[in-house]
Amino acid sequence: MSDTATAPSTGPKTLAEKVWNDHLVVKGEDGSPDLIYIDLHLVHEVTSPQAFDGLRQAGRPVRRPDLTIATEDHNTPTLAIDRPIVDLTSRTQIETLRTNCEEFGIRLHPLGDIEQGIVHVVGPQLGLTMPGITVVCGDSHTSTHGAFGAMGIGIGTSEVEHVLATQTLPLAPFKTMAITVEGELRPGVTAKDIILAVIAKIGTGGGQGYVLEYRGSAIRALSMDGRMTICNMSIEAGARAGMVAPDQTTYDYLKGRAHAPEGADWDAAVAYWDTLATDDDAVFDAEVYLDASELEPFVTWGTNPGQGISLSESVPSPDSYSDPNDRQAAERALEYMDLAAGTPMKDIKVDAVFMGSCTNSRIEDLRAFASIVKGQKKADHVRVMVVPGSARVRLEAEAEGLDKVFEEFGAEWRFAGCSMCLGMNPDQLAPGERCASTSNRNFEGRQGKGGRTHLVSPLVAAATAIRGTLSSPWDLAVSTGSTTEGVNA
Amino acid sequence: MDKITTITGVAVPFRRSNVDTDQIIPAVFLKRVTKTGYEDALFHSWRQDPDFILNRPEYQGATVLFAGQDFGIGSSREHAVWALRDFGITAVIAPRFGDIFRGNSGKQGLLVGTVDEELVEKFWELIEAEPGRAATVDLVARTVSVADFTVPFDIDDYTRWRLLEGLDDIGLTLRDEARITQFEAARETWRPRTLPVR
Numbered sequence: 086m087s088d089t090a091t092a093p094s095t096g097p098k099t100l101a102e103k104v105w106n107d108h109l110v111v112k113g114e115d116g117s118p119d120l121i122y123i124d125l126h127l128v129h130e131v132t133s134p135q136a137f138d139g140l141r142q143a144g145r146p147v148r149r150p151d152l153t154i155a156t157e158d159h160n161t162p163t164l165a166i167d168r169p170i171v172d173l174t175s176r177t178q179i180e181t182l183r184t185n186c187e188e189f190g191i192r193l194h195p196l197g198d199i200e201q202g203i204v205h206v207v208g209p210q211l212g213l214t215m216p217g218i219t220v221v222c223g224d225s226h227t228s229t230h231g232a233f234g235a236m237g238i239g240i241g242t243s244e245v246e247h248v249l250a251t252q253t254l255p256l257a258p259f260k261t262m263a264i265t266v267e268g269e270l271r272p273g274v275t276a277k278d279i280i281l282a283v284i285a286k287i288g289t290g291g292g293q294g295y296v297l298e299y300r301g302s303a304i305r306a307l308s309m310d311g312r313m314t315i316c317n318m319s320i321e322a323g324a325r326a327g328m329v330a331p332d333q334t335t336y337d338y339l340k341g342r343a344h345a346p347e348g349a350d351w352d353a354a355v356a357y358w359d360t361l362a363t364d365d366d367a368v369f370d371a372e373v374y375l376d377a378s379e380l381e382p383f384v385t386w387g388t389n390p391g392q393g394i395s396l397s398e399s400v401p402s403p404d405s406y407s408d409p410n411d412r413q414a415a416e417r418a419l420e421y422m423d424l425a426a427g428t429p430m431k432d433i434k435v436d437a438v439f440m441g442s443c444t445n446s447r448i449e450d451l452r453a454f455a456s457i458v459k460g461q462k463k464a465d466h467v468r469v470m471v472v473p474g475s476a477r478v479r480l481e482a483e484a485e486g487l488d489k490v491f492e493e494f495g496a497e498w499r500f501a502g503c504s505m506c507l508g509m510n511p512d513q514l515a516p517g518e519r520c521a522s523t524s525n526r527n528f529e530g531r532q533g534k535g536g537r538t539h540l541v542s543p544l545v546a547a548a549t550a551i552r553g554t555l556s557s558p559w560d561l562a563v564s565t566g567s568t569t570e571g572v573n574a
Numbered sequence: 575m576d577k578i579t580t581i582t583g584v585a586v587p588f589r590r591s592n593v594d595t596d597q598i599i600p601a602v603f604l605k606r607v608t609k610t611g612y613e614d615a616l617f618h619s620w621r622q623d624p625d626f627i628l629n630r631p632e633y634q635g636a637t638v639l640f641a642g643q644d645f646g647i648g649s650s651r652e653h654a655v656w657a658l659r660d661f662g663i664t665a666v667i668a669p670r671f672g673d674i675f676r677g678n679s680g681k682q683g684l685l686v687g688t689v690d691e692e693l694v695e696k697f698w699e700l701i702e703a704e705p706g707r708a709a710t711v712d713l714v715a716r717t718v719s720v721a722d723f724t725v726p727f728d729i730d731d732y733t734r735w736r737l738l739e740g741l742d743d744i745g746l747t748l749r750d751e752a753r754i755t756q757f758e759a760a761r762e763t764w765r766p767r768t769l770p771v772r
């Protein structure tokens with residue numbers, strides 16, 4: 086992109102530009118990319134094997150094992166985790182990661198370890214993800230880490246090798262987009278609904294070439310878990326990254342975590358972090374506004390995350406799209422999803438509910454889900470899976486008795502991993518099955534061949550599990566008298 | 575990546591055009607976890623035929639492939655380059671190449687040079703007249719020869735420079751290593767470290 090806006094070293098700057106400039110090793114000239122230093126490299130089993138093999142072949146070491154950390158998540162089973170992985174390709178990938186980490190001196194949290202889990206849950210939980218750093222991972226949802234005011238960028242396998250070897254990455258400059266969400270969310274409406282509404286508004290390509298900055302009172306009011314949910318799905322709008330400026334909420338979350346700075350380092354860090362917020366007179370290349378108080382629980386009806394509407398609405402008609410591409414996409418989506426235009430979203434019956442993934446598998450997500458299902462029974466025909474994002478989240482939930490809540494409700498309480506977010510491990514939908522899922526992608530076949538996905542928040546997932554049809558917590562308040570006060574997860 | 579100045583080795587008259595990357599390496603081999611060891615996958619279906627040119631005894635040790643028009647079209651898989659390289663092919667000469675394949679080759683140390691169609695034809699005849707004879711590709715002089723027949727080939731300056739210097743993307747970045755080290759020296763102590771484990 087020629088009209089890029091990476092800031093000059095002086096003058097007002099945005100959060101993203103500040104972080105970028107502070108990592109500039111070599112400024113690119115004549116349109117060549119900038120060489121950016123990488124503070125933290127997260128590794129998992131799927132996108133790393135060829136990168137390690139490339140190093141081996143070239144006789145190169147990992148430059149900074151002390152800035153690199155690995156875990157196992159995509160291929161791992163979420164039941165019987167002490168037994169050998171049945172699928173041979175999966176088992177090979179896991180075993181390859183283990184030998185590679187051993188050979189190159191990289192810290193690994195394997196299946197069964199207390200810090201094992203989805204890579205984007207593990208980094209923040211260890212206090213490794215912090216404001217003002219650059220984080221990369223061979224995974225598109227690295228944008229999650231932007232919730233801390235970090236620049237989190239998803240990369241491919243050749244780039245993984247590049248970072249392992251050099252701790253830097255040649256990156257083209259970006260443009261900046263402000264996504265301002267003002268006002269107060271109504272009870273029962275959450276961070277997930279905000280981001281689904283944002284993507285429905287700007288489209289799955291709307292963020293292309295941009296780093297998004299989420300701002301405004303509704304974002305400031307969110308917890309870190311909520312901010313991570315939002316930044317996680319920046320990639321679903323096509324963005325390079327998504328960020329939220331650090332504030333007291335960020336610091337309170339970080340303080341005392343295993344790898345958070347301590348003592349004088351903490352003070353120096355906070356002093357620096359306080360300078361990161363976008364300058365008042367900085368200019369964004371694009372701006373988008375959303376009124377939080379108008380938002381309702383949201384749900385997708387189609388096969389890309391931009392095809393979403395409020396739960397109170399009906400399946401849109403392809404004819405309502407003026408753009409022929411959108412119309413065609415809608416037609417195809419309705420066919421795959423086996424939905425008829427005009428059907429109220431709330432009449433749609435589901436076969437499964439998946440509560441998990443790097444979008445919504447942190448402790449607050451589980452608490453939100455539990456707050457709705459506590460003392461209830463799931464609908465008979467619905468299979469409900471609750472999958473914590475990490476082994477630690479699982480333990481934390483059990484310490485609070487959430488596992489009992491889930492089990493009494495009739496849900497399966499699993500071990501940590503990506504699980505049904507993608508059809509790479511045993512947790513998959515059968516062809517034709519319909520699922521309300523707290524994950525981030527509703528692509529065809531994403532949760533298993535022929536499976537149909539509706540993206541929802543943990544609260545909507547919970548209400549849906551109770552009623553058996555897509556439902557919001559508001560529907561329950563009517564039918565069961567339960568309230569959703571204070572569950573703005 | 576090793577520096578390349580000249581390549582000399584068994585020449586192969588590869589009389590096929592539109593060789594796509596699915597022919598070079600079928601998708602089933604993309605499941606592997608390594609970046610090397612793809613020699614068995616190269617031209618996998620064609621190699622089931624005992625008469626396939628690379629199976630013939632006179633072309634064992636194949637090094638320089640003289641191929642027809644549009645070699646390496648199709649998918650972006652880097653594996654196609656790895657498979658050729660692992661098999662021992664270090665140069666491919668053809669009238670035209672798939673774009674992505676050509677780009678990938680330059681990054682992985684496979685020399686890819688273009689020569690007019692009728693000259694490729696002439697090379698085919700020369701090699702077939704005496705199978706097993708060597709070809710020499712001189713990257714410095716930008717020429718390719720079999721016996722005393724020598725012609726210039728085309729390669730873009732940037733790729734040629736990378737191959738001569740033995741620079742892959744990582745190698746290119748490491749030319750700035752002093753600046754990386756300097757950057758690291760100034761890196762604040764509060765920034766994350768995964769080791770030691772705490």
Ligand code: SF4
Pocket residue numbers: 158159203204205224226442443444502503506507524525
């Ligand atoms: S949970 Fe899903 S989106 Fe997140 S890292 Fe795993 S597979 Fe990717």
